[in-house]
Structure formats: structure tokens, C-alpha cells
Amino acid sequence: MGKVILIVEDDPKSLILTRDLLEISGYTTIQATDGEQGVELARTKKPDLILMDIMMPKIDGLNACHNIKADPATRNIPVVMLTAIDYPLKEKIAKVWGADGYVTKPVSRQQLIDAISPLLASS
Numbered sequence: 001m002g003k004v005i006l007i008v009e010d011d012p013k014s015l016i017l018t019r020d021l022l023e024i025s026g027y028t029t030i031q032a033t034d035g036e037q038g039v040e041l042a043r044t045k046k047p048d049l050i051l052m053d054i055m056m057p058k059i060d061g062l063n064a065c066h067n068i069k070a071d072p073a074t075r076n077i078p079v080v081m082l083t084a085i086d087y088p089l090k091e092k093i094a095k096v097w098g099a100d101g102y103v104t105k106p107v108s109r110q111q112l113i114d115a116i117s118p119l120l121a122s123s
Contacts (some may be wrong), residue, residue: 002026002027002028003027003028003048003049003120004027004028004029004030004045004047004048004049005022005027005028005029005030005047005048005049005050005051005116006029006030006031006032006038006041006042006045006047006049006050006051007019007022007029007030007031007032007050007051008031008032008033008034008035008037008038008041008050008051008052008053008056008061008064009031009032009033009051009053009056009082010033010034010053010055010056010057011053014053014105015031015033018051018082018107018112019031021107021109021112022112024109025109025112025113030045030047033056034056034057034058034059035052035056035057035058035059035060035061035063035064036058036059036064037058038050038052038056038059038061038064038068039059039064039067039068039074042068042071042074042077043071043073043074046073046074046077047077048077048078048120049077049078049079049080049116049119049120050065050068050077050078050079050080051080051082051103051116052064052065052079052080052081052082052099053081053082053083054081054083054085055083055084055085061081061083062081062097063097065079065081065097065098065099066097066098068098069097069098070098078100078101078116078119078120078122079098079099079100079101080099080100080101080102080103080115080116080119081099081101081102081103082103082105082107082112083102083103083104083105084104084105084106085104100119101115101116101119103115
């Protein structure tokens with residue numbers, strides 16, 4: 001079984017696309033459709049990495065990332081923000097909330113693999 005990646009994404013099309021890109025690359029995925037569910041799955045499933053959208057219901061991705069990084073049980077799980085929001089200083093803003101990386105959608109398979117591979121190699 002490959003590394004397990006939790007995808008936290010509320011848009012069904014983006015969720016399916018991201019899941020398919022990861023699974024054809026040999027990863028196993030689990031999915032959450034809001035930040036609250038993402039935090040809970042991070043705690044219970046302990047994935048190897050989390051891909052987190054920013055704009056979501058219940059708990060947005062930045063706060064969900066902060067909650068994951070504040071919890072001793074999940075703080076070492078790498079979190080990569082995956083969002084359509086593209087703004088200056090995006091990497092710095094994501095880091096302030098505890099993210100380990102940032103990828104702007106739409107993302108190609110190669111961009112996604114390039115963003116997550118170094119983090120998975122060190123986990």
C-alpha cells in the first residue's frame with residue numbers, strides 16, 4: 001500500500017480530480033469535504049500528508065491547518081494548501097498558519113507530485 005494522503009476539499013470536481021491524480025501516481029487517498037471533517041480524519045486516520053483547500057464550510061482550511069498543527073497527535077503530518085486563491089505572499093501566509101507548502105489550482109499531476117514528494121520522503 002502506498003502513502004496515504006488526506007484530501008480536504010469541498011468542491012466535488014476538484015476532489016475527484018485531485019484523488020484521481022494521486023491514485024494514478026500510486027497513493028492511497030481518503031477524503032473530507034469540510035475543514036471540521038478534515039481535522040477529525042487527521043486525528044483518527046493519521047495520514048502521511050494532507051492536501052487542504054482554503055475556502056471551505058464549517059472550518060476554513062487555514063484554521064483547520066492551524067488546529068492540526070496545534071494538536072500533538074497530528075502536528076507532524078505535512079499539510080499542503082491546495083487552493084484556487086492566488087495572491088502575493090501566499091507561501092508566507094500559508095506558513096503563518098502552519099502549512100508546509102502551497103499549490104495553486106488548477107494543478108497538473110507533475111506540480112502536485114513535485115509539491116508533495118519532498119514532504120513524503122521526509123515523513
